[in-house]
Amino acid sequence: MTVESTAARGKPRRAAAxxxxxxxxxxxxxxPAASGKAAASKKPAAPRRTAxxxxPAxxxxxxxxxxxxxxxxxxxxxxxxxxxxxxxxxxLRGLYRDMMLTRRFDAEATALQRQGELxxxxxxxxxxxxxxxxxxxxxxxxxxxxxxxxHGVAWCRGVDPAQxxxxxxxxxxxxxxxxxxxxxxxxxxxxxxxxxxxxxxMGVLKDGADEAVLAYFGDGASSQGDVAEAFTFAxxxxxxxxxxxxxxxxxISEPTERQTRVPLYQRAQxxxxxxxxxxxxxxxxxxxxxxxxxxxxRTGQGPILVEAFTYRMGAHTTSDDPTRYRPKEELEAWEAKxxxxxxxxxxxxxxxxxxxxFSELQAESxxxxxxxxxxxxxxxxxxxxxxxxxxxxxxxxxxDEERAQYGAYLASFADQHEGN
Amino acid sequence: MAAEKMALAKALNASLRTALxxxxxxxxxxxxxxxxxxxxxxxDQLQKDFGEDRVIDTPLAESGIIxxxxxxxxxGYRPVAEIQFDGFVFPAYDQIVTQLAKMHARSLGAVRLPVxxxxxxxxxIGAVExxxxxxxxxxxxxxxxxxxxxxxxxxAYWMLQQAIQCDDPVVFFEPKARYWDKxxxxxxxxxxxxxxxxxxxxxxxxTIAAYGPSVKTALAAxxxxxxxxxxxEVVDLRSVSPIDFDTLQRSVExxxxxxVVHEAPVFFGSxxxxxxxxxxxxxxxLEAPVLRVGGFHAPYPPARLEEEYLPxxxxxxxxxxxxxxY
Numbered sequence: 001m002t003v004e005s006t007a008a009r010g011k012p013r014r015a016a017a018x019x020x021x022x023x024x025x026x027x028x029x030x031x032p033a034a035s036g037k038a039a040a041s042k043k044p045a046a047p048r049r050t051a052x053x054x055x056p057a058x059x060x061x062x063x064x065x066x067x068x069x070x071x072x073x074x075x076x077x078x079x080x081x082x083x084x085x086x087x088x089x090x091x092l093r094g095l096y097r098d099m100m101l102t103r104r105f106d107a108e109a110t111a112l113q114r115q116g117e118l119x120x121x122x123x124x125x126x127x128x129x130x131x132x133x134x135x136x137x138x139x140x141x142x143x144x145x146x147x148x149x150x151h152g153v154a155w156c157r158g159v160d161p162a163q164x165x166x167x168x169x170x171x172x173x174x175x176x177x178x179x180x181x182x183x184x185x186x187x188x189x190x191x192x193x194x195x196x197x198x199x200x201x202m203g204v205l206k207d208g209a210d211e212a213v214l215a216y217f218g219d220g221a222s223s224q225g226d227v228a229e230a231f232t233f234a235x236x237x238x239x240x241x242x243x244x245x246x247x248x249x250x251x252i253s254e255p256t257e258r259q260t261r262v263p264l265y266q267r268a269q270x271x272x273x274x275x276x277x278x279x280x281x282x283x284x285x286x287x288x289x290x291x292x293x294x295x296x297x298r299t300g301q302g303p304i305l306v307e308a309f310t311y312r313m314g315a316h317t318t319s320d321d322p323t324r325y326r327p328k329e330e331l332e333a334w335e336a337k338x339x340x341x342x343x344x345x346x347x348x349x350x351x352x353x354x355x356x357x358f359s360e361l362q363a364e365s366x367x368x369x370x371x372x373x374x375x376x377x378x379x380x381x382x383x384x385x386x387x388x389x390x391x392x393x394x395x396x397x398x399x400d401e402e403r404a405q406y407g408a409y410l411a412s413f414a415d416q417h418e419g420n
Numbered sequence: 421m422a423a424e425k426m427a428l429a430k431a432l433n434a435s436l437r438t439a440l441x442x443x444x445x446x447x448x449x450x451x452x453x454x455x456x457x458x459x460x461x462x463x464d465q466l467q468k469d470f471g472e473d474r475v476i477d478t479p480l481a482e483s484g485i486i487x488x489x490x491x492x493x494x495x496g497y498r499p500v501a502e503i504q505f506d507g508f509v510f511p512a513y514d515q516i517v518t519q520l521a522k523m524h525a526r527s528l529g530a531v532r533l534p535v536x537x538x539x540x541x542x543x544x545i546g547a548v549e550x551x552x553x554x555x556x557x558x559x560x561x562x563x564x565x566x567x568x569x570x571x572x573x574x575x576a577y578w579m580l581q582q583a584i585q586c587d588d589p590v591v592f593f594e595p596k597a598r599y600w601d602k603x604x605x606x607x608x609x610x611x612x613x614x615x616x617x618x619x620x621x622x623x624x625x626x627t628i629a630a631y632g633p634s635v636k637t638a639l640a641a642x643x644x645x646x647x648x649x650x651x652x653e654v655v656d657l658r659s660v661s662p663i664d665f666d667t668l669q670r671s672v673e674x675x676x677x678x679x680v681v682h683e684a685p686v687f688f689g690s691x692x693x694x695x696x697x698x699x700x701x702x703x704x705x706l707e708a709p710v711l712r713v714g715g716f717h718a719p720y721p722p723a724r725l726e727e728e729y730l731p732x733x734x735x736x737x738x739x740x741x742x743x744x745x746y
Contacts, residue, residue: 172526172528173522173525173526174526174527174528175526175527175528176527176530177527177530177531178494178527178530178531179530179531184494185523185526185527185531187519189514189518189519192487192514192515192518192519194487195483195484195486195487195488195490195491195515196487196488196490196491196494196519197491198484198487198488198491199487199488199489199490199491199492199493199494199495200491200492200494200495201491202488202491202492202495203491203492203494203495203496203497204495206473206497207495225483225511226483226484226487226514226515229479229481229483229484229487230484230487230488232479232481232484233478233479233481233484233488236479389528389529390524390525390527390528390529391524391525391563391564392524392564392566392588393524393529393532393587393588394586394587394588396566396588396661396662397615397662397663397664397665398661398662398663399563
């Protein structure tokens with residue numbers, strides 16, 4: 001499915017036309033006032049903006065107006081006046097490595113679920129650029145609040161991939177210390193974490209700290225009240241939070257048009273902060289836009305919404321079957337925009353890596369998959385008494401009573417065994 | 421300093437003031453808590469003295485209040501969030517139940533969420549719909565939360581201090597019908613444990629267990645019964661999660677009879693839990709089944725009917741008579 005058809009899907013045609021008219025400034029929306037003025041003036045797209053991108057944009061009319069793009073699906077660079085990005089060959093290789101290892105890890109986890117080692121797996125296939133690009137845009141001191149699909153962001157934050165598997169294996173509900181990597185626990189209830197991120201960002205502001213907070217959520221979550229409330233709180237308190245929406249087009253079987261009648265990034269305007277749509281399959285654009293958004297937050301300019309326009313190429317989780325609800329042609333169209341393929345083409349075009357790099361990376365990803373397999377298969381079940389731990393920090397008489405009773409119950413079997 | 425006589429509402433205000441003075445990480449937040457001082461004036465003058473940064477007027481969004489309180493706690497703050505009325509807590513129920521209560525466990529103990537949620541609750545003030553409910557059992561059923569409710573000014577002052585210092589999330593139910601009742605508060609004193617029940621009136625013939633607004637009713641029943649030559653012991657539970665069953669058990673073992681009084685509907689309420697556990701613990705001491713007096717399985721009625729709905733003196737005494745008749 002093209003962006004054009006998606007935009008048409010998501011909105012009344014007249015709104016789509018307005019979007020196009022205003023879109024010349026959309027990418028400049030770091031300055032809310034400027035963006036508002038542009039929308040009001042309804043001038044045709046400013047020539048100074050289109051000059052640099054006329055050539056590639058001409059080829060992809062549908063993608064041009066709304067989305068920041070620095071790298072075409074063919075692997076060609078595109079200039080953007082607001083989001084210049086210089087990259088070294090080493091950086092390109094680094095991004096490719098991140099995406100490769102994340103995709104390999106994800107594939108391994110999917111396989112492990114099929115083998116019965118995991119109860120469930122939410123694949124990120126197709127969203128590697130959105131996650132690696134945004135994850136690598138952050139500083140160590142920034143704080144991330146993920147959903148349950150941010151395996152690539154977790155990778156960027158230095159969370160051991162094997163740690164992500166515990167909850168899907170069923171041995172815990174998360175289990176890592178969010179503070180150690182500044183990467184919060186996966187949140188299952190849709191959109192809840194947008195408020196946690198906003199509250200945390202309110203604290204950052206009180207502390208006068210030079211930090212940005214990132215709240216990840218999806219297009220489906222944009223319908224949740226908590227996300228709307230997070231927008232309100234963040235706006236009125238000027239909280240340094242970046243709302244990073246990965247619009248992967250589907251919330252299980254519900255398409256984006258079942259969530260919204262306007263492009264999602266435009267929601268921000270109604271709350272009084274800027275929104276920007278970025279090509280979520282373009283790791284360079286996501287990197288540049290998120291970097292700018294985080295800086296926007298850190299420098300006291302308040303919240304900002306980034307909509308990464310991407311596509312979930314797999315199922316929502318291993319429990320669903322996307323062939324029941326989405327056309328094959330749509331998947332094929334997006335496969336042509338595969339985020340990894342596109343970066344690989346750029347690397348080859350710019351001769352940024354040699355064959356040894358790719359073969360070593362292949363070996364590294366195989367080793368990662370092997371390690372993940374081993375971790376999963378040797379991951380111990382928790383002790384039965386573990387369920388009584390950590391319900392309360394300061395203890396609770398009922399928990400103590402039940403722990404003692406269940407402990408005695410278990411011990412009674414041991415006594416019988418000894419008696420025999 | 422000698423004890424001061426103050427209304428329960430004033431004691432809460434003094435308690436918040438002390439907490440804000442003592443710990444710079446304590447924040448007060450909620451709808452109307454700042455300039456107005458809260459609809460019951462519990463936060464009166466606090467924003468003026470501690471600033472908008474410590475006493476935060478929030479947007480009108482309960483889930484947002486609790487969700488951002490969670491984020492602030494993750495950042496190292498100790499938010500005391502006010503929900504304006506009992507019936508308005510439900511938009512925040514998801515955040516309280518699925519997030520606030522469980523994050524400590526989910527992180528295997530790494531995360532602590534010292535969030536206090538203050539909720540004026542209960543009836544008897546002639547309010548309109550959703551302003552008079554007693555939803556404590558709905559929270560007590562959730563592991564990870566602690567539920568407390570003071571019945572007098574001294575407990576109001578001290579229990580709120582203790583709730584704020586607690587590293588677990590605490591739902592702090594304030595008996596709004598008792599806001600204006602005065603009592604002695606010794607701010608230099610040493611409080612008892614937050615979750616300990618207290619025998620507020622000793623007696624020999626029957627135990628009444630009550631908490632929050634019902635304690636006053638129970639004490640009135642004990643005074644009335646005394647005139648009939650019946651000696652009632654009144655235990656103020658103070659904490660609904662956990663419940664101090666040891667103190668209650670000691671009382672029931674002596675009196676042999678128990679009546680539980682609360683304003684919430686009896687069906688699936690905390691009285692049922694108390695009856696079951698005390699029956700287990702005191703089976704051979706009980707002279708009568710544990711009886712419960714409380715609200716009916718009906719929506720909280722319009723104000724003109726609430727006196728019939730609430731467990732008043734006569735209904736409590738009727739249950740006492742029934743228990744004594746076995």
